[in-house]
Amino acid sequence: MSAVLASERRKWRKPPFIRNPLARWGLIVFALVYLVLAIGTMEVNWARVYEGLERGKQFILAFSHPDFASRWSDISAGMIESIIMTITSTAAGIIISIPIGLGAARNIAPLPVYYLCRGIIAVSRALHEIIVAILLVAIFGFGPLAGFLTLSFATIGFLAKLLAEDIESTDRSQSEAVKATGASWLQWINYGIQPQVMPRLIGLSMYRLDINFRESAILGLVGAGGIGATLNTAFDRYEFDTAAAIIVIIIVVVMALEYLSGMIRARLQ
């Protein structure tokens, strides 16, 4: 039986992504050749790497004896500044993001408002935190104010965009039912939209808190205050033990925040 059918069996293969075999193989060969040539153009000064290895080793070894004590007053001042910067900028960012997120959701905002809010989000996302921080440090001077403003601005691009997308994917029938009762616009948002997006809004806010803390460590490098400034100073003085202590603290705080946000998100839904 199967012998008879064998000749009639139809072969099946998943159709290739690029149908034209010449184009397909051509692209593969091109990619490989480019990769080889690109690697060839990298200039590595091996002598410099060899010297650097020693410094890298010292830095890594410093983690075995991080020095919290000798610069503790600098570290704690930097930490407190970073934490304040993180919390205030996240709170300010959330408060500003909510109206912008509502305006940037196509299913609830009129077209001019939609374009305006999408424009604000696009600007915020186009500029990297470091660039914004450099600009704001130039305007407001060194210190945590520039960092606070930078992180608030960056939070808007992140939170408003994701909130708007969540609003756009809400179940229409639920909000339609609220509208049909004769609810006003604000009541409609409060009853028809807010319950549907609240868990995600809280989850994203917690996630952003976490990001803002990590960013606050980077922003110090360009003079925008916080623990990053302390870290930068430690590197400049080749105090790898102190730098290691700061990095350990950052890692612990980020992990604690991660655990906290996971716990909060699990309790929602």
Next chain:
Amino acid sequence: MLHLNKLTKQYATGDKALTDVELQIPKGQVVALIGPSGAGKSTLIRCINRLVEPTSGAVVLNGTELTRLGAGALRKARRRMGMIFQEYALVERLTVMENVLSGRLGYVGFWRSFFRWYPQSDVDEAFRLLERVGLDHMADKRADELSGGQRQRVGIARALIQDPELLLVDEPTASLDPKTSRQIMRLICELCAERGLAAIINIHDVALAQMFVQRVVGLQLGEVVYDGPPDGLSPDILTQIYGEEDWEATIAKVEDDDDDLAEGAVA
């Protein structure tokens, strides 16, 4: 009480959903709207409370021309039209009580509704209605914890707490099993009779419609092709509405069992 005058809806895509629909519904009459998918049933009832804007024609409710109202007046008019939905359309993360009270949104101010400080009379009425539909013990459950039949009962309570004169009912039984479907239809029709409400009920199930309503309107491609008593639906007329099919089984008399309401009220 409700008068649709040459109601027409043409979507932006050019599809004509409704063409010159004429309909008069007196106070207290329950009308079933039947027709194939895409005939314009949902569009018709959404044009009445202007969730969908009609292209031309008029909707007149108790002498008020709804189609000419501004935003504020439309909100006030919507309070008098309760709507019941196919997939229940409860706000799933709110409690049963919040869903029922949301029917009062047109009557209370924003801050009262935001802090859930509804007037005691509204809360009393909400409990009375939940008791009437057999769910008063569920008030603080979240809506998504309920079964389909229970959700639809909450949907009915939400529509009734608006103190409406007209119910717009969009496929109330399409997501329910046959027995629950009958219980829900019976509940809607009983409540309409108790309160003297008029209702338009979109429904797929012709036999179910015949069991409960006084009048049937058949819609085909956006036009009214039948308007008469439920027992006037002959195989010929059903063919005209839906197309060729063997209709004898559909319109055969179905035994109506009365014992399941008591059960349903507890469930």
